[in-house]
Amino acid sequence: MGNTKKTAKAKKQEAEKRRKYSKYKSWFWSLFAIGLSLTVLLFLLAGWGVFGTMPTFEELENPETNLATEIFSSDGETLGKYYNENRTPIKFEDLPPHLVEALIATEDERYFEHSGIDARGTVRAAVFLGKRGGASTITQQLAKLLFTENASRNPFARVIQKAKEWVIATRLERQYTKEEIITMYLNKYDFLYQAVGVRSAAKIYFDKEPKDLNVEEAAVLVAMLKNPILYNPVKERFKENALERRNVVISQMEVNGYITEEEEDSLQQLPLKVTFTPQGHDEGVATYFRVYLQGFMKDWIEKNPKPDGSEYNIYRDGLKIYTSIDSRMQEYAEEAVKDHIAHLQKEFDRQNKSNKTAPFRDVTAEERNDIIQDAMRRSERWRVLKAQGKSNEEIVKSFGEKTDMRIFTWDGIKDTIMTPRDSIIHYKSHLQAGMMSMTPQTGEVKAWVGGVNFKHFKYDHVKQAKRQVGSTFKPFVYATAIDQLHLSPCDTLPQSLHTIEAGKHGNQNDWTPRNSDGEYAGMISLKAALAQSVNTVTARLIDRIGPKPVIDLLEKLEIDAENIPEVPSIALGTADLSVFEMVSAYSAFANEGVYVKPVIVNRIEDKNGTILYQHMPETKDVLSKEAAYVTVNLLEGVTQYGSGRRLRGTWATGAEHYKRAVTGYPYDFDNPIAGKTGTTQNQSDGWFMGMVPNLVTGVWVGAEDRSVHFPTLTYGQGATMALPIWGMYMKKVYADKELEVSKGEFPKPENLSIETNCENYGKNQVEEGDSLPDELDF
Known part of the structure; x- marks a missing residue:
């Protein structure tokens, strides 16, 4: 019971x-x-x-990205980029296999097995609350980069965002191949320091193309995908993190069978190495050129709309600009400018120590103060403070208050404390330079150096600046006289004083130029007269032909002659011209009298490789072959026994101070070189124009203000200020045999009727061992 x-x-x-x-x-x-x-x-x-706009089919097909416009040199190197985001896309086949393997091993081990969502990873993440790894696949991470906003701290919002990522991820998987998704992800990711995308990252962190990355370098970049700040190999405080995370990536590669245990052990022992190469707009090569190119592109874009009528955008459309610049020649030019100006600056500073109005000369204390006050009013600091409503008195006072700042010096960037007013004086004390190199037969600009340091001195001294050209103007007078009067380099003229009376050739007053050496006796050949910059001979020539034909020649050479007065005194170089104008004009002499308009862009393509622009040469005859050749022959005399003879190893100055000032002296060139030095009044500007048959190069050296200059001609002449840059540059150019820069003779016209082989024209030749000549053009 x-x-x-x-x-x-x-x-x-x-x-x-x-x-x-x-x-x-x-x-x-x-x-x-x-x-x-x-x-x-x-x-x-x-x-x-x-829950928010989702990408359409068309957007999935063409995801919105900001693609950098890339600038290429003529030899295929990247000179720089224009961008909002420094992203240059790369194809999957250009990615090294170990980079892809490191990515999959670390971020998504079952990448090739899922369709955008990793179920096992999701369950694991949910059970262990993310302690054993997250659940985001590479496809989800791409979806987040492309089409979703940053995660909110609100839990519900995060769930919504994750749902959106999943939906987009599955759609991406249907739309693209696995290889395309990996490529898109690596092209989109921001590695910091303006390194958006793996190609930019490889260049900025290792100065390599992605295909050249080794395993440990690829592992460093993959390590950064977790957090580009916390695992950044450049930031000193995070270097240890970067090393540890890199080794985790290497370990994951071994776990997944991509490398052996021995390789893992060996790779993990390697130190963390980077070659940090910033690609900001202020860094890199050809910085001044890239700024000028921006202006070129702006003009081109205004005249060449897209097929739909909208404008191209150089900051996001991924254009490819193929320029005429040769990266090797550009590097040699920048090195020559830097090496010489850094050396010359030390001597300039030494001579200014006893200068009471330093860095200015030939000014009163009051004039010095006016120059500085004017610079203050034109400064960015003045503009900002004025916009804040500060009075002029308050702004001026702020310029006298000491503050922490970083300044440019030739010994590196220096942290210091000084007043903004003193910083203006500091920067005005620096010598500047402009240099351009061009192939006369094609017009291709091969090198462009607009200054000594673009980050601290933005003003371009190739195209933007115009300075007095001094004796470098004289060949235009000689060429015009030869063309009109059929003169020979062997013809002689008296050195005696020559006066062009008031009223003749538009002269308002009598004009009687003097020779710098005070020599007026005897006759001198035209070749020796140009070599030694004999002013009286140049005056006789322009008196015979008149200034108008000279200006007509300038205009044919596309020199802006609007502000050049039609008076005889222009013969001695009173005109302000740019390095760009001078180089392109001189190129006509080397190109047998044919002017070729300078070329900076050969081709422009869109992101798909479609050609949008192809350069067509523009040429015109400006001189007869005979006149051009005779002018070149005259200019060869300058380097044979004139102010350019120090380019030859047989001439010794006996001036130790000069040897100290000029790096790489002597140059020992033994090939034909045509050239002309120029020195303007008070040594404010030093020029050298140098030519070989297939390369014309112009160099200017001076300071921002014309009152900043050397006190004497020992250092203040073109032969000391500018010529050494040409010499150092050409030494490197000739050492690089791949460039094929000519050492041969200038082409001689057939049936030349003007005598150029003069036996006794060297009567006034400066003998070997003489001291430096005092070249003076006024």
């Missing part, structure tokens, strides 16, 4: 348990169904765009 009661009770309890289990089971499946329905609804709503 008792057993029966017990059994009935047990049965009742079991029935109750079954009822409760059934209830719980029903609740569980109900909740599961509701959860599943809500999850499905969540994804449906996300897919329908209820």
Whole structure:
């Protein structure tokens, strides 16, 4: 009886348990169904765009990205970029296999097995709350980069965003191949320091193309994908993190069978090495050229709209600009400018120590103060403070208050404390330079150096600046006279004083130029006269032909002659011209009288490689072949026995101070070189124009203010200020045999009727061992 009661009770309890289990089971499946329905609804709503705009099919096909416009040199190197984001896309086949393997091993081990969502990873992340790795696949990470905003701290918002990422990830997987998704992800990721995308990152952190990265370098970049700040190999405080994370990536590569244990051990022992190469707009090569190119592109864009009528954007359309610049020649030019000016600056500073109005000369204390005050008013600091409503008195006072600042010096960037006023004086004390090199036959500009340091001195001294050209103007007078009068380099003229009277050739007053050496006796050949910059001979020539034909020649050479007065005194170089104008004009002499308009862009392509622009040469005859050749022959005399003879190793100055000032002296050139030095009044500007048959190069050296100059001609002449840059540059150019710069003779016209082989024209030749000549043009 008792057993029966017990059994009935047990049965009742079991029935109750079954009822409760059934209830719980029903609740569980109900909740599961509701959860599943809500999850499905969540994804449906996300897919329908209820939680925010979702990408359309067209957007998935062409995801919106900011692609940098890339600037290429003529030898295929990247000179720089224009960008909002420094991103230059790369194809999958250009990615090294170990970079892809490191990415998959570390970020998404089952990448090739899932369709955008890794179920196992998601469950693992949910169970262990992310402690054993996250659940985001590479595709989800790409979806987040392309189409979703940064995660909110709000838990619900984060769930919504994750749902959107999943939907987009599955759509991406249907739209693209696995290889394309990896490529898009690596092209999109921001590695910091303006390194957007793996190609920029490889260049900035290792100065390499991605295909050249080794395993440990690839591992460093993959390590940064977790957090580009926390694992950045450049930031000193995070270098240890970067090393540890790199080794985790290498370990994951071994776990996944991409490398052996021995390789893992060996790679993890390697130190963390980077070759940090910033690609900001202020850094890199050809900085001044790239700024000028921006202006060229702006003009081109205004005249060449897209097929739909909209404008191209150099900061996001991924254009490819193929320029005429040769990266090797550009590097040699920049090195020559830097080496010489850094050396010359030390001597300039030494001579200014006893100068009471330093860095200015030939000015009163009051004039010095006016120059500085004017610079203050034109400064960015003045503009900002004025915009803040500060009075002039308050702004001037602020310029006298000491503050922490970083300044440019030739010994490196220096942290110091000084007043903004003193910083203006500091920067005005620096010598500047402009240099351009061009192939005369094609017009291609091969090197462009607009200054000594673009970050600190923005003003371009190739195209933007115009300075007095001094004796470098004289060949235009000689060329015009030869063309009109059929003169020979062997013809002689008296050195005596020559006066062009008032009223003649537009002269308002009598004009009697003097020779710098005070020599006026005897006759001198035209070749010797140009070599030694004999002013009286140049005056006689322009008196015979008149200034107008000279200006006509300038205009044919596309020199802006609007502000050049039609008076005889222009013969001695009173005109302000740019290095750009001078080089392109001189190129016509080397190119047998044919002017070729300078070329800086050969071709422009869009991001797909479609050619948008192809350069067509523009040429015109400006001189006869005979006149051009004779002018070149005259200019060869300058380097044979004139102010340019120090380019030859047979001439010794005997001036130790000069040897100290000129790096790389002597140059020992023994090939034909045509050239002309120029020195303007008070040594404010030093020039050298140098030519070989297939390369014309012009150099200017001076300071921002014309009152900043050397006190004497020892250092203040073109032969000391500018010529050494040409010499150092050409030494490197000739050493690089791949450039094929000519050492041969200038082409001689057939049936030349003008005598150029003069036996006795060297009567006034400066003998070997003489001291430096005092070249003066006024």
